[in-house]
Amino acid sequence: MVSTSTDQRVAVTDAAASLVRDLTKRHGPLMFHQSGGCCDGSAPMCYPVGMFITGPSDVLLGSIDVGLDDPVEIYMSESQFEYWKYTHLTIDVVPGRGAGFSVEGPTGMRFLIRSRMLDEAELEYFGLGPTL
Known part of the structure; x- marks a missing residue:
């Protein structure tokens, strides 16, 4: 199941939410940064909060509710x-080797x-x- 609504650009599958909960138990609060390519391809990178510093050129797409006290x-x-x-993004999880810098x-x-x-x-929101 995917949680989504018109006012969100991002969602999470149940499987990914479960992994985020498990990783939070090990690493504390987490955040994602959607990689733009290069070393780890274009993957959502998951970091403990504070380990990846966002700057003024980063956009907060939204947050996902994975069933913890705070959204990710x-x-x-x-x-x-x-x-x-113009896209809606859903974080999912599959078997395989995670990115080198991502906690999974x-x-x-x-x-x-x-x-x-x-x-x-969503486009209108x-x-x-289109503007008329």
């Missing part, structure tokens, strides 16, 4: 966001992004629909 924030660089601003690396699972185009209601 998801960021992307502003330049990459320009390419992805040793678990035998890896996070990935599934994307779809925003629907008309985010101010990306």
Whole structure:
């Protein structure tokens, strides 16, 4: 199951939420930064809060509720966001080797992004629909 609503750019599958809860027990509060490529491809990188410092060129896409006290924030660089601003992103998890810098690396699972185009209601909500 995927939690989603018109006012969110991001969602999480139940399987990914379960892994985030397990990782939070080991590492404390977590956050994601959607990688723009290079060394680990274009993967959602999961870090303990404070281990990856966001800056003014990072966009807060939203947060996911994984059943913990605090939601998990998801960021992307502003330049990459320009390419992805018309999409809705869902964090999922599949078997495989995680990215080298992401906390799920040793678990035998890896996070990935599934994307779809925003629907008309979402485009309107985010101010990306046609202007008449």
